[in-house]
Amino acid sequence: MNATHASRYRETYARWQADPIEFWREAASEIEWVKPPQVIFDAEAGVYGRWFPDASCNTCFNALDRHVRDGRGEQTALIYDSPVTGTKASYSYRELLGEVATLAAVLEDLGVGKGDRVIIYMPMIPEAAFAMLACARIGAVHSVVFGGFAAKELATRIDDARPKVILTATCGIEPTRIVEYKPLLDGAIALAAHKPETCVVLQRPQADASMHVTRDRNWRALVASATASGRQADCVEVAATDPLYVLYTSGTTGRPKGVVRDNGGHMVALKWTMENLYGVKPGEVFFTASDVGWVVGHSYIVYGPLLHGATSVLYEGKPVGTPDPGAFWRVISEHKAVAMFTAPTAFRAIRKEDPQATHLARYDLSHFRTLFLAGERADPDTLKWAEEVLKVPVIDHWWQTESGSCMVGNPVGLELLPVKHGSPTVPLPGYDVHCLDEAGKPVSAGTMGAIVVKLPLPPGALPTLWQDDERFRQSYLTAFPGYYNTSDAGYIDEDGYVFIMGRTDDIINVAGHRLSTGGMEEVLASHPAVAECAVVGIRDALKGEQPCGFIVLKSGVTQSPAEVEKELVALVRDKIGPVAAFKLAVTVARLPKTRSGKILRATMKKIADGEDYVMPATIDDPAVLDEIGEVLRARVAT
Template identity: 65%
Template sequence: MTGYKDTYDAWKRDPEGFWADAAKEIDWFKPATQTLEVKNGLSRWFVGAETNTCWNALDRHVKAGHGARTALIYDSAMLGRVKKFTYAELLEKVSLFAGVLQRHGITKGDRVLIYMPMVPQAAVAMLACARLGAIHSVVFGGFAPKELATRIDDATPKLIVSASCGLEPGRVIAYKPLMDKAIEMSAHKVSATIVFQREMEKAVLVAGRDFDWKEEMDKAAAADARPECVPVAATDPLYVLYTSGTTGKPKGVVRDNGGHMVALKWSMKNVYDIDPGDTFWAASDVGWVVGHSYIVYGPLVHGCTSILFEGKPVGTPDAGTYWRIIAEHGVKAMFTAPTAFRAIRKEDPQAALVGKYDLSKFEVLYLAGERADPDTIQWAEKALSGRPVIDHWWQTESGWPMVANPMGIERLPVKYGSPTVPLPGYEIHVVDESNKQLGPNTTGAIVVKLPLPPGCLPTLWQNEQGFRESYLADFPGYYKTADAGFMDEDGYLYVMSRTDDIINVAGHRLSTGGMEEVLAAHPDVAECAVIGIADAMKGQVPVGFLVLNAGVARPAADIEREAVALIRERIGPVAAFKTAMIVQRLPKTRSGKVLRGTMRKIADGEKWDTPATIDDPAVLGEIEAVLKAGLGR
């Protein structure tokens, strides 16, 4: 198989054979008796097989003679500190912490909740759970007590692993009081917590319940408590990761051990064109799916060097932080959110800081997490002297890319605005509300034909009914992505917005993503968001919010007028786009997603709550004030 089409066709002809072949890259303690089992619409991969994810991420590399290879680079721009761990060193720490967990009664199938900042101990805790066959649930560090308590009650962990604090530019966030409050609020009670004490904020430990990380590691070392990897079924859960939704029962996405490793190992080479020994950097957080898949598990299972970065794309100390890390650590490929590059561009519109660094080893930038508008991609291409900037699309639920430019198979032509083509494992259709397939260039709901491939969620934690209702019920025979878009005549997918962000203007269904693409092309605009707000005459009308590049001194009214004219020129009067407003910043989650739904509720005067995932709640007041001034609402 030499090209994308051959590879994709080979998968379609024999899906089970394709993944059975990919599974040869993984060490199995016991082989599968059945590659795929489908029951009542639910699928399980590599049934009967036994394996261990920690073994595949660490032990087997050390056993193969690669113990001296760098596994993890901790780069804290917050502290100006870099620490490197070889595979042998990381294995030693993980084995010891597995001993700590074991001494606290953690065994196969137990849940351990991890509430940590971006420190190496977070990865160590995840891998130690995997070593014992325990199921980890990582909650983004700094989440409010109520959200943490909800997850404690759903996952019912035996133990929590945390740290005394996390760091944000200009402030220290004490985690321990947040955790204590969550424990107090939760109905389920954990038996113990293990707290990693950081020097900038020491936590007060509760006697008999809270234990010091370092002291516990020292005890395990003294007792030579270094347990071996526990064999688990390929279909056993590795982790539960809660989606960032804030309403109703939390959705705990389950990830199995076997299919997860097969998919991630396959993707490292075929999607990202990374070889063992290469340095790969996913600039995300271990609290999100990207951190699970491409900071911890994917790179380590593949035998790479992975970077764990504590900092922000700007302000730690400037908009050149990403370039410094790429240069200093010889990064071959990087993966981050488009939001990060919009922030860098806003602070350094001419990309002047790039020239300070040697990026000779850097080959390709990947973007995902939110729609990558063509203007951001083109700016990044220019800043990176023409290196490829590749958009790709996936979700917490899928665990790995669904649509991408498969750089390790064949570099396909880039079409701006499209994450390119479906990968093997994903047969993607665009359908209308009645599940009827739509033709090329017609916007509808994006769905994936069942069964889902290895690596995708098999169900929700303790909530199979919720899984069926959320993902399978609306489009029988398909998985509902809740994203909207279209496919062109070449099979390229265009993801335009969440299904909820398709607005109905006087009977015309319009994509807010298409409007954002036009507004982002304005030379003064760093980033933007478009929402549909209620209108008595037309049902909904779009309103645009513009964040300007640093140093723009032109009158706001001129830029807003030009933005309206751009939409009229490129989309037409049908868009009914008459209002653009300049704002200092947009409300975002900590992972960089714009909170359009909350903005819409504010604009429509509906009841709204501050989302638990928001980066800075104060921004919602700013948006409210701008809307009041601009719309008189």
């Protein structure tokens, strides 16, 4: 690692290591507190300690009110861009504050107060952000459930969070269909043991919805009434350790895990990352192409940019198909975004449809500085392609719903470190990352193991699971005592760069050899004909497991699928060796994914092994699972 390039990062990380209390005290000074913290960390509180235990604050005040007070009132806070409806709107900080304070008054009129839960089941529209901030304003705990989530899974979240009110819209809009939310919500409430007192329904013109006589209220009518009477809610003082939100991790069986985010640590962490990690300054435009139903949308569509006084883009569209593979370039160009954050799968989709990036030539991206990728492993081939076409740094960074912000990344705002393709770079301050073997012993540099974080976790990371400290301990803290278990596998090289190779479940055992499916995917993705791929370990009577590579070819590939598959088998043998026992590459039209773009590898494995599986609640298109099954059956038959 070049010492000159690394100096600011090394100095900052060393400063955190030497005195973490003083480091976070300084970071906390960027937040306006009702009662400033005197105690920065209490090691005896909570499961592993609590940050800012004696402080009080309000997240909405820091995101909106203080910017209006301090002269940013006329600056654009939120840009809504919806190619699926042909709608655009922008809200200044002053206008956004008015919308949020009015909706917060509506919630108060419905009996919502500090500590009450509110489920938000919404598409990517401004009202979703209004709802989150309105809850934060009055001290209510929001739980955003991804819009269109199936009734059964929504019901489990209703029963766990026990919301007083549910905020929803009549539908979400996909490029090829309307997803009606109200029937799903009605079905979920029928299934749930807990019944919310009120559902507030935003009628969208694309779908009307029937209203329950006593339970359902019209969103626009309630807001209009509050506006007419001048009702606006004030900010409510909450403890820094009070929950801001509960966000459920995606699971299809059993009780979901409700990740808790507190108010104080969350603000401190996000505000620090906006400039030090992302290199975005107040007043600049940050475009995060995610969904408010996921942690990325919470952190970097709604809270992070607004806490920082930046402008955030809320995009209701896709990387391709709304209307073409130039969709992201248009948004960046039109709204003058300096940085973008999305998932690697989005860029794989763009590359598949437009491998020469011909659509890019139509747009001026001269102001665009950095692309950030996270959410799934960014294969080196996709990273290199994005670097080549965009001519800007492309930064893979690694984090989880549980962490709330980045754990390992290239700190652009401090100093851009040399990029190593396949690595999200280095741990950020607050994260003491280690690689351990199954016995909990450190492994040597470059050796695969379990990626863990030494306790305590920093501000912004989850302090526990919703009303279940014991489950939090069992899920994250018992496998490696003294460490948080990320459930990710990988290695740390001699320069301290972390390589995340996949979930520990994605490490397969082939005749006693532990092999990373992520490493094999890296090799497959390097083939010029491959748009995207996924490797899963499938049952094998002799070796225990054998790897199976599912591949999607780029548009316009002239080779036959059989030729490409043969080349891929040889490529893996050449790059990884015979030990990989890689003999099966299967061409498919598309891979099964969640609507956020994560590949459903565990479900593919069950299909390949002939096991029963539960339809994943967040799957983008269930029909793709039948397609995978048909291809596998045809392969077995031949």
